[in-house]
Amino acid sequence: xxxxxxxxxxxxxxxxxxRIMKDNFSLKLVMTDELGHLxxxxxxxxxxxxxxxxxxxxxxxxxxxxxxILGKIVFENGNKLKDLNQIIHPWxxxxxxxxxxxxxxxxQYKYYVVESAILFESGLHKICHExxxxxxxxxxxxxxxxxxxxxxxxxxxxxxxxxxxSDFFTENCEVIIYNNGDMCALECQLKKxxx
Numbered sequence: 001x002x003x004x005x006x007x008x009x010x011x012x013x014x015x016x017x018x019r020i021m022k023d024n025f026s027l028k029l030v031m032t033d034e035l036g037h038l039x040x041x042x043x044x045x046x047x048x049x050x051x052x053x054x055x056x057x058x059x060x061x062x063x064x065x066x067x068x069i070l071g072k073i074v075f076e077n078g079n080k081l082k083d084l085n086q087i088i089h090p091w092x093x094x095x096x097x098x099x100x101x102x103x104x105x106x107x108q109y110k111y112y113v114v115e116s117a118i119l120f121e122s123g124l125h126k127i128c129h130e131x132x133x134x135x136x137x138x139x140x141x142x143x144x145x146x147x148x149x150x151x152x153x154x155x156x157x158x159x160x161x162x163x164x165x166s167d168f169f170t171e172n173c174e175v176i177i178y179n180n181g182d183m184c185a186l187e188c189q190l191k192k193x194x195x
Contacts, residue, residue: 001104003112003127007119008134009163011141011156013179013186017134018115020187025194027111028103032092032124039091040065046091053083089122097127111194120164120172132193133169136179 006021008014015031022029039046042063050065051058058070074081096114103112119125136144138160145151151159170176177189 001100001107001109001112003100003114003129005119005125005128005131006113006115006134007117007125007131007169007173008136008179009141009166010117010159011145012134012136013144014115014117014134016183017177017179017186017190018113020183020190021111021113021194024187024190025111026109027113027194028109029113029115030096030099032096032114032116032118032122035092035095036088037067038095039088040067040070044091046087049087050084053087054080085122092122093124093127096124100127117163120168125172130174131172132175132177133166133173134177134179135166135169140180 006014006018008017018029018031021027038044040050041047047065050070054070054073058065058073060066070084074084100112103109114124114128116122116124119128119131125131142153142156145156146153175193177186177193179186
């Protein structure tokens, strides 16, 4: 089973690429965002550590972590974000490694894809055999973010400032997938890579 790290900046379409891969090829797709949300659920060790680090003000009336409140705290303070990442990233990595072991023994999939916007920042690229980057021209990304998510130019600028640029990914990833065209062009690239 080959482990592929799939990454890309906001608006590049990595989730679309992941979905096409999952729907058309023999692979398991794991989205680390979803695992990160599981890390915040009541009953996990990471839940207790997050509440201990950020206080009970981040909890809803039923004791769940309010991700909106927590998000506001960490995005206004880089140190708080670092604290949160030091709790969540190791938990996510451990769960991924356990699942990869399980799938290796199960021998059901040819590929195991780890989709993550912060593949390199979280160190997850190290558990992958190769890393793939979804690249899209900035003008197309901006248009997608405005149309699909209602983002303003200011919000897009702020996000892009905090992300690694294309040069970093082209230097550090083994495969570049260009997502400037239509779905058919995307599917053709993936077919060549995975068949």
